Amino acid sequence: MTARIGVITFPGSLDDVDALRAARTIGAESVPLWHADADLHGVDAVIVPGGFSYGDYLRAGAIAAQAPVMRSVIDAARGGLPVLGICNGFQVLCEAGLLPGALMRNAGLTFRCRDQYLTVERTSTVWSSRYVEGEQILIPLKHAEGRYVASDRDLDALEAECRVLFRYSAGPGAGDATAGDGASSRARGDVGRGVARSRSAPPDGAEREPRDETAAARDLANPNGSLRDIAGVCSADGRIAGLMPHPEHAIDALTGPGTDGLGMFRSLADALGLRPPTPAATAASTPSAASATTSTAGAR
Amino acid sequence: MVAPPCAPILPLDEQEQAVARVAVDVVIKTEILDPQGKAILAALDRAGHVGIRSVRAGKHFDLEVDDSVTDEELEKLAESVLANPVIETWTVTRVPDGLAPSGDATGIGVGSGTDAGASR
Numbered sequence A: 001m002t003a004r005i006g007v008i009t010f011p012g013s014l015d016d017v018d019a020l021r022a023a024r025t026i027g028a029e030s031v032p033l034w035h036a037d038a039d040l041h042g043v044d045a046v047i048v049p050g051g052f053s054y055g056d057y058l059r060a061g062a063i064a065a066q067a068p069v070m071r072s073v074i075d076a077a078r079g080g081l082p083v084l085g086i087c088n089g090f091q092v093l094c095e096a097g098l099l100p101g102a103l104m105r106n107a108g109l110t111f112r113c114r115d116q117y118l119t120v121e122r123t124s125t126v127w128s129s130r131y132v133e134g135e136q137i138l139i140p141l142k143h144a145e146g147r148y149v150a151s152d153r154d155l156d157a158l159e160a161e162c163r164v165l166f167r168y169s170a171g172p173g174a175g176d177a178t179a180g181d182g183a184s185s186r187a188r189g190d191v192g193r194g195v196a197r198s199r200s201a202p203p204d205g206a207e208r209e210p211r212d213e214t215a216a217a218r219d220l221a222n223p224n225g226s227l228r229d230i231a232g233v234c235s236a237d238g239r240i241a242g243l244m245p246h247p248e249h250a251i252d253a254l255t256g257p258g259t260d261g262l263g264m265f266r267s268l269a270d271a272l273g274l275r276p277p278t279p280a281a282t283a284a285s286t287p288s289a290a291s292a293t294t295s296t297a298g299a300r
Numbered sequence B: 001m002v003a004p005p006c007a008p009i010l011p012l013d014e015q016e017q018a019v020a021r022v023a024v025d026v027v028i029k030t031e032i033l034d035p036q037g038k039a040i041l042a043a044l045d046r047a048g049h050v051g052i053r054s055v056r057a058g059k060h061f062d063l064e065v066d067d068s069v070t071d072e073e074l075e076k077l078a079e080s081v082l083a084n085p086v087i088e089t090w091t092v093t094r095v096p097d098g099l100a101p102s103g104d105a106t107g108i109g110v111g112s113g114t115d116a117g118a119s120r
Helices: A016-025 A068-078 A088-095 A152-160 A195-200 A213-221 A262-271 A279-285 A287-291 A295-299 B012-017 B035-046 B071-082
Strands: A004-009 A029-034 A045-048 A083-086 A102-104 A112-120 A136-143 A147-149 A164-169 A230-234 A240-243 B019-028 B058-066 B088-095
Touching (some): A016 A262, A083 A088, B019 B071
Parallel strands (some): A004 A045, A083 A240
Antiparallel strands (some): A102 A147, A112 A136, A112 A164, B019 B058
16 A cells, blocks of 8 residues: 655745655655645655744744644644654644744853664554664754753653653663763764764863863763753653754765664654565665664664 | 825724734743853943843734734734744733833833743
8 A cells, every 4th residue: 555645844844855855765755845835635644844944933933833734734644643843843833833942042052963863662653663662773963953952841741641652762882971982973074063973082182171081971972951861752652842953864874874764764664554665666766765764673 | 174185084082093013022941051142241241331131032923913912813924923832931922002112212111020920
């Protein structure tokens, strides 16, 4: 059977094309949805992509949450339609009330752009069944407003209901922050001012103030000051999910840090009963996707 | 004296009543970290302003609304759109006639205190 995956384009969306491509990678038909069109065109799932919808005016995602298409998405999501919000899409889902909490300016005030390890916290969802609980996956992130915030009471409720989907992590071997082993250094630092570089900078005599190791380790494990290191959350039934990092940028080793993001889309394919794409179709899209058929186990 | 050809001339009091001014101020909740406010505080310190203990950055909205818009409606729009109750508090203030809009240089004293009135 085939499935149709819709990806919304708002004015200011950036990563809709990558999300559409991710949908095709798992053998689904990708369906562009337009913010001003309330018709969901019979799609089986919706991805709200990254970008800066409506210029992030008012608050990130706030105006997009009022768009005609979102009224339909909210209704359909409450009826069980799988919905994934990535980055700005996560902000939109929070503003629309589909997911709890809010995303605020990064604690360090800087735009973060790097490959980031995440710990998979829950696998019994439409979007994460292909992962193993506790698995470390490497996914790019790029945002200035990704600090996840909610009241302590809401955070406790989220944890109790197993609704934390991903947490930021320093990666494999993180217990030894100074080791600088191969696995940890896979996570590249911020463009132009990498964590890895600042860690290897001479501690004395450097022009820059040397960063203390604890701060560097903390930064590695949490890029934006999110409460409880939360990178992504989901609804209780695991059908609505949102995260700040970009799994759609990690589906092809040619352009991303690996293929760890594929697991999210393959999980959806499983939930929708999609058969794996034929070798011919896979080869046509990307050479690396074929080798990543074993997905998450191979990516560890 | 001949009236202008278009635009019916309303009695003065009707013109005055057509629009009301409303100020909505939105501030991040005190328990939530405001890195922008911290950066501004550091800049004030560098600029030589002593004695400034804390800065919290927020947003101010000037609205012009029909007289028919009720306080309840204003409260609702502030809660559902202008502010996000998860992270922000807000105040809705009707600006008395004759006072300048708060965007003007003389705007001090137009609104209420940050946590007064309708904030929660």
